[in-house]
Amino acid sequence: MKTSWRSASLVASAAAVLALTTACGQESGTSSVGSQNVGATAAAGGYGGVGSGIGTGTSPSASSTAVGQGNLGAQSASAGKLEVSANAELGDVLTDSTGLTLYRFDEDTAEPPKSNCDGDCATAWPPVPADDASAGAGIDKALLGEVTRTDGTKQLTIGGWPAYRYAKDTKAGDLTGQGVGGKWYALAPTGKKASVASLPGLSTRNDPDLGEIVVDKNGMTVYRFAKDKAWPEPVSNCTGACLEKWPAVAPVSANDTKDVQKKGLMSFTRSDGVKQQTVNCSPIYTFSGDKEAGDTNGQGVGGTWYAVRPNGEMVGVSDK
Numbered sequence: 001m002k003t004s005w006r007s008a009s010l011v012a013s014a015a016a017v018l019a020l021t022t023a024c025g026q027e028s029g030t031s032s033v034g035s036q037n038v039g040a041t042a043a044a045g046g047y048g049g050v051g052s053g054i055g056t057g058t059s060p061s062a063s064s065t066a067v068g069q070g071n072l073g074a075q076s077a078s079a080g081k082l083e084v085s086a087n088a089e090l091g092d093v094l095t096d097s098t099g100l101t102l103y104r105f106d107e108d109t110a111e112p113p114k115s116n117c118d119g120d121c122a123t124a125w126p127p128v129p130a131d132d133a134s135a136g137a138g139i140d141k142a143l144l145g146e147v148t149r150t151d152g153t154k155q156l157t158i159g160g161w162p163a164y165r166y167a168k169d170t171k172a173g174d175l176t177g178q179g180v181g182g183k184w185y186a187l188a189p190t191g192k193k194a195s196v197a198s199l200p201g202l203s204t205r206n207d208p209d210l211g212e213i214v215v216d217k218n219g220m221t222v223y224r225f226a227k228d229k230a231w232p233e234p235v236s237n238c239t240g241a242c243l244e245k246w247p248a249v250a251p252v253s254a255n256d257t258k259d260v261q262k263k264g265l266m267s268f269t270r271s272d273g274v275k276q277q278t279v280n281c282s283p284i285y286t287f288s289g290d291k292e293a294g295d296t297n298g299q300g301v302g303g304t305w306y307a308v309r310p311n312g313e314m315v316g317v318s319d320k
Helices: 004-024 068-076 119-126 241-245
Strands: 081-087 091-093 103-107 144-148 154-159 184-186 204-205 209-215 221-224 266-271 277-278 305-309
Touching: none
Parallel strands: none
Antiparallel strands: 081 091, 103 184, 144 154, 204 209, 221 305, 266 277
């Protein structure tokens, strides 16, 4: 019985190795780096435009009704009893009583509380009024406060951070504002940015500018180097000082991934002896210039670095 089991195991292992080799061998040639460069620089300063964010999360309760496109006036309504919504990608997210996600802005300050979102910014990101806001289950009421805006109105703060809704969120659970401009993030019940610590080793997110891209366990954007090779076996041409700017992604178990193509999902040993992860056999990296989850500052750098699609393709580069 033991001999039979070991034989079957050896056969299965050999088949797995063959499958990975075949997957890399099927790479369809090299990419045309001269193609269009989508989002060579991330949307930096402003308040962002129409985002596609993460999409729809888990609605916190049956009372969290949809907010129709024609009812965006509700965006300026009081928050009511705040609730906690469990989101598969971000963990616990703070919402108002109707289930609309609350956000914070990196250009604001919490100590002392101050909002730096006025004018057109406040139209895209309506400040949440402080009046009538109360803490629901799982929220420390001591963290709720208010700040006086430049127009004299009182805005709700959570842990000192001014709270906003996003005009493009139209129903309970929407998270289309997450990561917009690299400066807008869903609020956790503590006032911090909603945590991405529970993300798989590799997963995807919907970026407002680049579409669906691969991110690592910290929510940081993953990139490919156009000078690398995937066929007949992975080869990284980013060495020395290059690796200081573009750290290689460490191996990730296939079981620790979500929505990333399994074919060609493997690790390899670099020329320096370090193991590196690939997506569709292409080596992947993060960028030292990305400081927060949601940043895409590496997109298009030098005309050779690009964010990665779930199937391993480079964003903005056509494979030929």
